[in-house]
Amino acid sequence: MLKTYFHLLRIDQWVKNTFLFIPLFFAGDLFKSTKLLNLLIGFISFSLIASSIYIFNDYKDRENDRKHPKKKFRPIASGKVSTSIAFGIMTLCLIAGLSLGYFLDYRFIILLLIYLLINITYSLGLKRVAILDMIMVSSGFVIRVIAGGVIAGVPLSQWLIVMVYLLSLFIVLAKRRDDVYHYTVSGNLTRKSVTNYNLEYMTATLVLISGVIIVSYLMYCLSPNANIQSEHLYATSLFVISGILRYLQITIVDNKSGSPTRILYKDRFSMVNLILWVISFYIIIYTS
Incomplete structure (x- = not known):
């Protein structure tokens, strides 16, 4: 079951949130302890928000995922995790992610909310619009980099x-x-x-x-x-x-x-x- 919940949270996808470290790494200040610690907190915050979005998206896509050769094994699509439990975990991730972000920088919270809004509208229907769907997904990585620059205080x-x-x-x-x-x-x-x-x-x-x-x-x-x-x-x-x-x-x-x-x-x-x-x-x- 632990593996199932890890799959639900898409822990393996958290690697995408290492984009937050890009500004600090490129600026040559990666080993400044204070900035690095703040980025680690930001990484966890962003990862929790991303996991909540993955759960919401999996719930919305559960019928289509069942037709996919690989996606049909996702926890919600396969029935391994009930929708009520999935929504409970999603809520906890959302609250924890925003709470951690609150202690970093108000601009980081704004970026988190923008990222959240883009992905919710994406899941609710904009992903069906050709070209726009790819632009919206790509914008998430830019938000990550900008958020990393905000946390680390590095000009981009x-x-x-x-x-x-x-x-x-x-x-x-x-x-x-x-x-x-x-x-x-x-x-x-x-x-x-x-x-x-x-x-x-x-x-x-x-x-x-x-x-x-x-x-x-x-x-x-x-x-x-x-x-x-x-x-x-x-x-x-x-x-x-x-x-x-x-x-x-x-x-x-x-x-x-x-x-x-x-x-x-x-x-x-x-x-x-x-x-x-x-x-x-x-x-x-x-x-x-």
Whole structure:
């Protein structure tokens, strides 16, 4: 049952909330204890809010999830967790998340509420609107980065915000393409907005966005407003380019981009590439 409740809360998805640490890491202040402690509290707060949204979304999608080859095993869709218990846990997560955020910064609470509002309206129907559904999901990652900057008191580069948004949009596009692929192969409609896409459109859009991401990252590395005192940051683009190429391979060749977190946890190339990027970034920023 413990595993079932972990699945209900989507603990594995909490890795997305590490985006809160991006501003502090890029600013070279990751090991300032006070800021790091506040970010850890913010991470827990955001994760609890995100879990409450996952539960609400799973409840709304329970009928469609039962038609999906993998989503049908979700706790609410499979019947392992009753709706009353699920709503009780959702309420507790919501109260705990907002309470923790209250002690950090009023601007953080505002961002939490905006994130909550976007996701509630998404679950209630806006996810059926093609293109808008992907924009709304991608905006959540930008909110995370802005929230991290607010908590840590770190000014954000415009290029960083643009880059994060494009990267998150790229991942969402890959996930939507997986939905379109399964719909094309099996005929099972798990998401209504899928009927407004096709594989050719999704593939072309992915290639377009991937090119813009690479350019944005290079612009960030070379920007004098990036708050990074190094002339060698552009070298880390090697790992960004190889990471995007690998994700395109998983998406277009293997047709297995349904779960970004599963790719991060299980694909060795992606994991090693990410670790090397972090190490190279660390060496350039923190040891130069």
